[in-house]
């Protein structure tokens with residue numbers, strides 16, 4: 001649906017009424033975003049300090065107070081909607097127009113804050129929160145009134161107003177289904193102004209909305225269609241000012257009940273009101289040099305800056321109380337942006353301006369400008385008026401009066417006991433809630449105390465270390481690597497000592513074993529010899545005994561036979577012989593018995609012998625076992641010795657390697673030290689130069705401030721003499737020109753310093769990363785300073801940090817003077833520079849002076865050019881000479897080498913063929929000299 005959308009206070013259908021026309025100031029909130037990607041890598045510091053108590057921002061010596069400050073140390077950004085925008089959404093339901101305006105330099109976070117970005121704004125930005133709040137409110141009151149919602153979304157691109165919701169323009173989608181950038185042309189929208197000064201947009205699409213999702217889809221579609229481009233300062237920089245407008249129309253049923261003499265009268269009426277909420281995401285101010293834009297981007301940038309300059313002028317005109325009181329002209333018509341925002345700034349709207357700033361010192365100048373503008377905007381007075389139907393409003397007024405009267409009547413009457421009861425209940429509830437909270441607080445406190453104790457204990461036990469401690473320890477442990485040569489030798493000595501001890505103890509063990517073996521062997525020998533002799537002896541003895549026994553037994557047998565024979569013969573002789581034989585027999589019996597005894601003894605001895613044989617066997621086994629142990633031990637000792645030898649060899653190799661690396665590290669350290677010194681000197685020189693230029697600029701600016709504005713009048717009120725006038729004109733012009741030149745110089749040095757600091761920061765980050773993750777160090781990859789010891793690294797880090805500090809301080813000083821100069825330039829826009837020239841004579845004189853100065857300057861330039869040319873020619877000559885010398889040098893060296901080779905060949909052949917000379921140093925030198933062509 002296309003319509004004439006109004007950006008003014010009044011709805012086009014009903015004229016505004018002055019129901020409540022209290023003026024209120026534009027509310028200004030500052031949102032400080034955190035440092036982001038590039039700023040961090042470039043080593044930027046935060047140059048903005050935010051007070052945590054009061055909504056104050058301090059930049060250098062400039063303090064600024066606002067209605068709210070979010071981010072950094074201020075309130076969390078999540079409160080921004082509740083504190084700044086939610087009241088405006090509520091106001092819509094009472095018929096008040098509202099505007100939320102995000103302002104700030106490019107990349108300061110406007111799109112992020114508003115939520116108009118496709119990438120990261122869809123959930124957290126203000127617009128999505130507005131949608132949620134709006135629909136929640138509608139849901140809660142929809143039974144009381146009827147609503148109608150519309151949205152429009154336009155952008156101002158290069159001074160043209162374009163419709164972002166034109167459905168006739170096809171909506172591109174990429175192959176993967178994600179929405180792509182629309183490249184087709186968007187419909188232009190006309191700005192119209194009605195006779196009563198109301199600004200309307202003719203041709204902007206107003207989409208009727210029923211649900212939150214529909215509204216979100218309009219926002220998404222418009223955001224996709226909006227012009228964005230990549231610059232050095234923001235990958236997705238908005239190249240246009242975008243205005244998302246929500247129109248809320250309400251029709252409220254009003255029933256007024258009047259009680260007259262116990263009869264109740266109900267009067268039904270309708271109240272219509274319409275209000276608009278403009279959510280504006282401005283394009284960011286930018287410097288072409290810093291954004292690196294050229295071509296199309298540059299042109300866009302020029303338009304953006306022009307629109308913002310016009311906005312700045314409007315803010316200045318409205319924010320200056322004196323000018324406002326004087327009824328000075330407000331240049332709304334200077335740009336389309338200011339025309340469209342006419343009502344939001346100084347008109348019928350409740351306006352909140354969100355000044356987005358980057359805290360990085362690299363953006364200090366732009367941030368200071370934003371803060372100054374925002375500060376001025378706080379003085380703008382708006383006159384918001386509820387846009388209600390007049391008749392309805394009158395009725396509403398009367399109804400309110402009635403309610404007031406009823407309330408007064410009620411208050412005069414005694415308070416009923418029911419009310420007292422209700423109050424008591426309330427008090428009781430509050431008291432119990434209070435108790436509950438105190439209990440919770442108590443629990444939390446005791447938990448905290450316990451935790452604190454735990455922390456202390458852990459620290460005492462050395463369990464918890466701070467990150468720094470860890471890092472420190474890391475450094476210490478790494479340091480020890482680099483005292484390796486000594487440490488390694490220590491370790492080596494200890495290892496050697498241990499090895500010697502081990503070998504010693506094993507040697508002792510081996511000796512012990514050998515000793516035991518010897519003992520056993522001798523035992524064995526003794527045992528062996530003894531047993532054999534005894535055995536032989538006893539065997540012999542046994543045999544003898546056996547023989548003897550047998551003889552004795554034979555003898556006995558013979559005797560027995562004789563006895564039997566004698567027994568048969570019975571004569572006396574025989575009797576005698578028998579007695580003799582009996583006697584002999586007895587003796588023989590005794591002999592046999594003795595022999596038996598002896599034999600038994602022999603058996604006993606043989607048993608003993610068996611036992612000793614067993615002992616000998618055992619000894620033999622033991623000896624074998626000891627021998628095996630001895631062999632094992634000897635092998636172990638050999639192995640040990642071999643292992644130790646290998647270990648020692650590897651240690652020596654490692655030591656050599658470490659010594660080599662140590663030498664390299666030392667070399668790198670020396671190189672780095674030299675680099676540190678050189679860099680510091682260069683930085684110091686540059687910062688001194690910058691400081692001098694900045695100081696001079698400051699002096700010039702201060703002199704400019706204190707010099708009288710009108711040089712045509714001197715102290716006593718008399719016009720100055722011609723000569724004095726000319727002199728002061730000359731002085732003034734010289735001063736102006738020097739300021740310009742100094743600004744140029746300081747800006748040049750500022751940009752150079754930014755580059756220097758970025759390079760330092762990149763190196764610092766990479767060194768820090770190396771310290772934290774030594775294995776995947778960046779430097780190891782690129783091979784530069786590969787052998788840095790942790791100590792040298794730490795030194796370099798410290799040196800880089802100090803250089804970064806120096807650089808940041810210089811940047812801060814330069815940035816502040818540059819913004820002073822810029823501010824002065826701006827003030828010159830308002831009060832033209834040439835106001836100093838009061839007459840044609842002045843102008844002619846100045847023109848002549850400028851002409852003379854230019855001619856002189858040109859002559860000097862010509863002279864300098866000629867000098868440069870001459871110096872260049874001299875330089876070229878010197879370079880040629882140098883090249884020639886180098887060539888000659890190379891040739892001489894080559895010749896020398898060839899001669900040396902010839903000499904050595906000749907010497908070799910001479911010594912072999914004239915062996916008679918053997919090696920005679922005299923002849924040797926002589927031949928050598930003669931071959932090299934040296935006379936003695």
Ligand SMILES: Nc1ncnc2c1ncn2[C@@H]1O[C@H](COP(=O)(O)OP(=O)(O)OP(=O)(O)O)[C@@H](O)[C@H]1O
Nearest residue numbers: 033105106107108109110111112234237238283284
């Ligand atoms: N509060 C924040 N927290 C984290 N990142 C942020 C915040 N604000 C902005 N950024 C990031 O900063 C970058 C620039 O933000 P954004 O595009 O919103 O800037 P902008 O002011 O709209 O710039 P431009 O004027 O060029 O469009 C984005 O990458 C964004 O994600």
